[in-house]
Amino acid sequence: MGWPDLNLSSSTQVTLCVATGCGVVMAGLLTLRQLKKWRMKGKKTERRKDVVYLHGFQRMKFTPSLSGPCLKVETWLRMAGVKYEFVDASKSGQRSKYGQLPFVELNGTEIADSNIIIQRLARQFNADLDADLSPEQQAVALTISRMVEEHTKWTMYQYYFVDRLDLFTQLVGLPGPRIIHWLIRNRVSKMMQTKLYHQGVGRHSKTEVYQLGNADIRALSALLGDKPFLMGTKPTTVDASVFGQLAQVVYTQLPSPHRQVIINSCDNLLDYCDRIKDQFYPDWELLCAEGH
Incomplete structure (x- = not known):
């Protein structure tokens, strides 16, 4: 059975064919993903106590x-x-x-x-990293974490997942043929634009978003100063929060407004990230090698 005669132009028919094909591919990928989930749920993995x-x-x-x-x-x-x-x-x-x-x-x-x-x-595990902080220090640490996780992070997402998603996906790599890459990028971009809009950051222009994010970076740099860690000489929970976000900018080496301001005027944050990486990730290269 051939394509039904709907009095459509040849270009429209080609577009519909491509769209249908893409839909079939996506449905197949989603089906495979669901089957994978069911298969993994059926496997019982032994878990050790207190691990x-x-x-x-x-x-x-x-x-x-x-x-x-x-x-x-x-x-x-x-x-x-x-x-x-x-x-x-x-x-x-x-x-x-x-x-x-x-x-x-x-x-x-x-x-x-x-x-x-x-x-x-x-x-x-009786492992409160913040136990020695004063109530005021705990409040400052919480404020820093909230800024980074509820604001700075989203300005980074604007760049990586919307404005330069093409560069980002080239960096991390995507499976399958180019049409699948396009479908993935299109879906991720639209999903992230919706999230950014509802969060609030996405309602601004790109220039404004980058300015907001860079203001956060400069504030972090000022708060850190010449201290080893944000709250003093010992790492606390806020350092884990901040490192989790800054590492994405510092170590992926993807050009971005955030990376530029760190290199140009906030280089103490580079040393800060290296300090945490060297102290707590002696196996950093081995872990990253698993992603090759």
Whole structure:
């Protein structure tokens, strides 16, 4: 049976054919993904007592994770000396009860959301990195974390996932033929534009967004000064939060307004990131090699 005669022009018919083909491909990919999830759910993986199983996005060749929240939790686990194992969610197909990453498993219990994860694990393992901070310092640390996670992060997303998604996907690599790359980029861009709009950052022009983000970067640099860590001589939870976001800018080496301002006028943040990486990730290169 051929294409039905709908009195359409040849160019329109070609467009419909391409659109139909793309739809079939996407449906196939979604079906395969769902089958993978069902298959993984059927497998029982033995979990050891008192070991944290951190579910996160796959390793990448420049950073252990391109997700700020995932890298935040992993960095905190290392700072706190909590034993953990990493679970590649791209292979398991698992997500938290909120449909997000990261989440952790501990003794049969799932804990989701990076902030709640850290709070629960700090109590469970008596590993409160903020125990020596004064109430005022704790308030400052919380304010910094909120700025980075609820504002600075979104200005970065505007650049990486909307304005220069083409560069970003070239950097991380995408599977399959070019048409699949286009479909993925188009879907990610539209999804992120919607999120940015509802968050508020996406309602501004690109120039305004970058100015807002760079103001945050300069504020972080001023707060850090010449201290080893944001709250003094010892790392605290806020350092894990800030490192999780800044590492995406510093180590992916993708040109961006945020990276430019760090290099040009906030180089103490470069030293800060290197200090955390060297102290808590002696295996950084090995982890990144898993993403090749």
